[in-house]
Amino acid sequence: MQIEVNEKPKYAVVAAVQLPSVSDIEFEASLAELRELAKTLGFEVVRTFIQKRAGFDTTAYLGVGKRQEIHHFVNNEAGYVETASAGPCEIDAILVDHEISPSQARNLEVEVGCEVMDRTMVILEIFHRNARSRAAKAQVEIARLGYMAPRLREAAKLAGPQGRQRSGVGGRGAGESATELDRRKIRDRIAELQLEIVAMDAERQTQRARRQERQGLASVALVGYTNAGKSTLMRALTGSEVLVANKLFATLDTTVRTLYPESVPRVLVSDTVGFIKNLPHGLVASFKSTLDEALDAALLLHVIDASDPGFERQLEVTDKVLAEIAADGVPRLRVFNKIDYVGDETAQAECEAALRAQYPDCVVMSARRPEDVARLHQTIVAFFQRDLVETELFLPWSAQQLRGELYARCQVLAERADGDGAFFHIRGEAGTVASLRQQFGEAR
Secondary structure, rough: OOOOOOOOOOEEEEEEEEEEOOHHHHHHHHHHHHHHHHHHOEEEEEEEEEEEEEEEOOOOEOOOHHHHHHHHOOOOOOOEEEOOEEEEEEEOOEOOOOOOOOHHHHHHHHHHOOEEEEHHHHHHHHHHHHHHHHHHHHHHHHHHHHHHHHHHHHHHHHHHHHHOOOOOOOOOOOOOOOHHHHHHHHHHHHHHHHHHHHHHHHHHHHHHHHHHHOOOOEEEEEEOOOOOOHHHHHHHHHOOOOOOOOOOOOOOOOOOEEOOOOOOOOOHHHHOEEEOOOOOOHHHHHOOOHHHHHOOHHHHHEEEEOOOOOOHHEEEEEEHHHHHOOOOOEEEEEEOOHHHOOHHHHHHHHHHHHHHHOOOEEEOOOOOHHHHHHHHHHHHHHHHHOOOOEEEEEEEEEHHHHHHHHHHHHHEEEEEEEEOEEEEEEEEEEHHHHHHHHHHHOOO
């Protein structure tokens, strides 16, 4: 059920085990990310419980002492806890910063006294709520089913003998257990959805090829960490209205618009689903078709939140995911966004100097500053114009109907005329120029 504006607020606590191999910085960053995920899901996190252990408790993830501490917090004498923003409230869920087994979740739930959601379940629920297109919904369903499938057998053990046998003669031999039937249904449904996605992918590829042939468009894909400001930058670069929200995974569907003001060659800009640390691999695979825009692009704009102290972790996550989808070979421009969030002008200048020293070819900007967006626009256009050719074409007065096509497909740098026709000094793609030269020659 989706959280509505007037719906009763929900409150949660976060729990996590820090293993010896995980540094304090990495651990705190992961917790902060889970709290942001909880916010996106509609929860207010009122307390965080952490425990340092050599390994996860196989019974209920957390150690006995920590489970008792959380139990006392959730089930205090008054039946609620105090929050700074809302006063007394009941705890609705405990959010665990790892993927845990059904038995661990159930045991923890029984001991603590409220619903347990692991990190993967939280992300899946966010994806489920935010999917809009047919393709995104199908991908989300595959990911959810894939998450459920390996847990059915263990869940059946917890349910006892009542639900294990669904049919058969005398309960033996020919019967198919409830778990086996459910798993078979899941496999069949996943196969059906995968066929639908293949068909949708083929249709998108055909549309993309036709669009490229018809308009000769270059393509740029925005990639990067979720909530790094990609949608805001997309809107600024294309002059379009796209969803902008201060939430993780605010949009899951690829949005494609034309770079504005238009350039020669015309450039398509596409936004992609944001990356996140510890994103379940099944979700990366399920959303590969969304990330395919990065594979098809001639240039990637790797958008990074400059105001995030852990931005280097963003770089690592994005690099890793791009490698997983074989897009690490596409030319890339690092764009450090949200510089205006760093602090005052002095702090911004110091941050920008440090970033440029470490990443000499990067762009440091704010998507909310028109002058910064204009400079990035120029950088993008310059990238696609580096292979353009300059030449002069002659068009006789008898064929002036072709002027419109010339201006639409090339950049006209200068124009002069004599008694026979007009001479155009142009810049354009080699193939386009050759095609126009042939047309103009035939028009003589």
